[in-house]
Amino acid sequence: MSSSRLLSPFHRYGKSASFRSFHGQKSAVSVGRSVRSLVGKENRNIRAMSSHQPFLNLDNINPNVKVMEYAVRGPLVIRAGEIEKELEKGAKKPFNEVIKANIGDCHAMGQQPITFIRQVLALVSYPKLLDDKNFPEDAKERARTLLEGCRGGSMGSYTDSPGIEVIRKHVAQYIEKRDGIPCDWQNIVIGGGASDCIKNVLKLLICPINAKQPGVMIPIPQYPLYSASLAEFNMAQVGYYLDESKHWGLTVDELERSVSEAKKYCVPRAIVIINPGNPTGQVLTKQNIEQIIKFAYKEKLVILADEVYQHNIYDPNSKFHSFKKVMTEMGEPYNKMELASFMSASKGFMGECGLRGGYAEVVNMQADVKAMYLKAITAMLCSTTLGQACLDVIVNPPREGEPSYQQFVKEKTEVLESLKLRAKMVADTFNSMEGFSCNPVQGAMYAFPQFKLPAKAVEAARAKGQAPDAFYAFELLESTGICVVPGSGFGQQPGTYHFRTTILPQTDKLKDMLNNFSKFHAGFLKKYS
Structure with a gap:
């Protein structure tokens, strides 16, 4: 607030206000006292406000929040956002756009939504479209089933x-078909993306x-x-x-x-596997x-199987095996172990990151523990x-045989084949650059x-x-x-340097990105050699 506003309350009512119009029949002296009283009160309020200290500060907030970091959206991404704003304002840069290769955001990188998914979402969001002849009958059938499952027949x-x-x-039927093993639908919990499901477990x-502090083994x-x-x-963190x-294989010696x-320093209670x-x-x-699985059994560890990329397999010699299926086929005692596996709508061929859909399947969880798990979710x-x-x-x-089948398979296949091509492009390019080595991108x-x-x-x-x-x-x-994430944000062997990049930019843009990357690296080596 300016000093002139503090000195004259008339500013709040317009400069033409007179003593009489503002205070009725009061005398000039009385009005003067009123003005001084009002100004004094307002100044005291401002002084009181200026001396106020925030109730929350870095010394009294949750200390765990201060130490947590999330590299995928860290300082580099913040700077990338600033550069985007600078470009919008006409700033001159050696490039025309920021390529955010830091995060697996498929649609942001140009991947088109799967038609059938969006048709069903449109129908459940606006049921009047069920009368529209432009929507295929199988999409309408899915939408009706979902709406019947909602209270009041509304997704709201x-x-x-x-x-x-x-x-x-x-979901249970999907898992049964995938693994050839029975799945109890009451073991399925749907959450706001796999991340939400993982944190709930x-x-x-x-405890x-x-x-001793509980520990979780992570790769x-x-x-x-x-x-x-x-x-x-x-x-x-173990x-x-x-x-x-x-x-990037896993050895039992390293686990031991x-x-x-x-x-x-802690009691390891679970092991996370990302596959x-x-x-x-x-x-x-x-x-x-x-x-x-044998190691986890020996050490009495709950297995947390992050399997969100199970559709993304590019290497012809590789195959996705779910932990549930392998554990079951191993027989006793391994098939009695506690397992939570996770799947997401964000990745795969669909890439619907922003819709936040995912599931957890909890296997062999003790009944009273499961009751507590479900109770916690209700909050x-x-x-x-x-x-x-x-x-x-x-x-x-x-x-097969439904109206949308052929188009759905075509779109799904095109996405996965394109990702397979881009996976090879990325690995081949980095392996051609001085001082670089890159393992084949088998999946994800x-x-x-x-x-170096x-x-x-x-x-x-x-x-x-x-x-x-x-x-x-x-x-x-x-x-x-080009925005990537430094390897130090993910963890790496001491003395080594890495970064993570997505393979998601569309083919032409990816070619340009890799070409610019290669030129940058050559210049970087020249600058610092």
Whole structure:
């Protein structure tokens, strides 16, 4: 507030206000006293306001929130957003757009929605379209089934906390068809994306054991959801390294090393497996999965199987094996182990990230524990109904003989074949660059190449107080507009440098991106060699 406003209350009523019109029949002296009283009161209020200290500060908020980090949306992404704003205002850069290769956001990178998914979503959102002859009958049939499962026949109503019953049943049927093993629909819980489902299961493990902090084993490199969630929940992160020399495979020796060291400061309670891998793009063999299950049984660990990329397999010699199927086929005692597996509408061929649909299947969870799990979920009422509807279409797609079948299969195949082509393009390009090595992208949506940095670049990074791979990524962003995530945000072997990039930019844009990347790298080496 300006000083002139503090000195004269008439400013609030217009400069033409007179003493008489403002105060009626009062004398000038009386009015003067009133003005001084009002100004004094207002000044006292301002002084009181200026001395107020916020009730929340960095010393009294949840300390776990302060330590959690989420590299996928970290400082580089913030800077990328600033650069976009600068470009919009006409700033001159060596590039015309920012390419956000930092996150697996399919549609943002140009992937077109699957027609059948959007048709069903349109119908359930606006049921009057059920009378529109432009919509195929199988889409209408799906929509009617979903609306019948909603209270009041509306997607705007609350659902049961674990999700709409008919969708949970369709998810169970999908899993049965995938694995050839029975699936109880009451073991299915639908959430706001796989991330929501994962965090709900992790919360069950927040309990000290023998006065020790609970720990969760996670792969290194890992998807930062896990490190961020463990920090938020004040749980110990127990990292085990994937073997880059073996296509990011997993060795029992490394698991043994990791759990042995962790027992000194925490009680490991669960092991997270990401298959296909994020950020590493590997697909685990059945033999590797069996080894992990045996290790988890020996160490009494709950298995958390992050299987959101199960549709994204590009290597002809690789195949997706669900942990549930392998565990069941191994027989007793392994088929009695506790397992939670996760799937999402965000990835695969559908890429519906923003709709936030995902599921967890909990297997062999003790009845009273499951009751507590379901009770905890009720606090959030239910996940978004459109996300649930999207998930339903994914697990219950058009069947052969239905009107939408051919178009659906064509669109799905085109997306996955294009991703397969781009996966090869990315790995081949990085392997052609000096100082780079990149494992084949067998699945998922990312490459995680390793690169060597000149000593001068490492020194320059340290002088700026940055991790060397972050320094490289910032220079890449400022020079080319390409935004990637430094490997230090995912974890990596000490002394190595990586970054994660998606393979999601459409083919032509990806060619340009990789060409610009290659030119940048050559210039970077020249600058710092």
